[in-house]
Structure formats: C-alpha cells, structure tokens
Amino acid sequence: MRARAVAVYVGDHPLDVAGGDAAGVPAVGVTTGAHSAAELRAAEADFVAPSLHALHPLLTS
Incomplete structure (x- = not known):
C-alpha cells in the first residue's frame, strides 16, 4: 500500500x-x-489483521 500511496x-x-x-x-x-x-x-472490512504488529507488512508493501 505504501508504494501506491494509499490511505x-x-x-x-x-x-x-x-x-x-x-x-x-x-x-x-x-x-x-x-x-x-x-x-x-x-x-465488509477490506482486510482483517490479528494484531497491530501484523499491520506493518500490509501497510509497508
């Protein structure tokens, strides 16, 4: 998401x-x-993460 500048x-x-x-x-x-x-x-969440730590890879990809 980061590479695409997505909020x-x-x-x-x-x-x-x-x-x-x-x-x-x-x-x-x-x-x-x-x-x-x-x-x-x-x-209807677009993504579901089990923890805040699990967000990092999603948000920095």
Missing part, C-alpha cells in the same frame, strides 16, 4: 469499517478489541 482507515469495531467506507478508503479491521475477525469481515 487506509484502521479500527477494531464494525463502525470503524463503516467509517472507512464513508471516507472512500480501504477499511482495515484489527482484532485488538471486543470484535472478532468474523464480525469485522461481516462489516
């Missing part, structure tokens, strides 16, 4: 996913909060 919206709640959609950017869900990967996928 993303990162959050741990389904409403964060909706915020990314509203902003017109990819929504990245992180399972650091109360919501599961399945819940974030159901909210």
Whole structure:
C-alpha cells in the first residue's frame, strides 16, 4: 500500500469499517478489541489483521 500511496482507515469495531467506507478508503479491521475477525469481515472490512504488529507488512508493501 505504501508504494501506491494509499490511505487506509484502521479500527477494531464494525463502525470503524463503516467509517472507512464513508471516507472512500480501504477499511482495515484489527482484532485488538471486543470484535472478532468474523464480525469485522461481516462489516465488509477490506482486510482483517490479528494484531497491530501484523499491520506493518500490509501497510509497508
């Protein structure tokens, strides 16, 4: 994403996913909060990461 200068919206709640959609950017869900990967996928997150550390490769690729 970095090579393409893409902005993303990162959050741990389904409403964060909706915020990314509203902003017109990819929504990245992180399972650091109360919501599961399945819940974030159901909210239509573009990507789901199991931790903040797992975001690094995604965001720097």
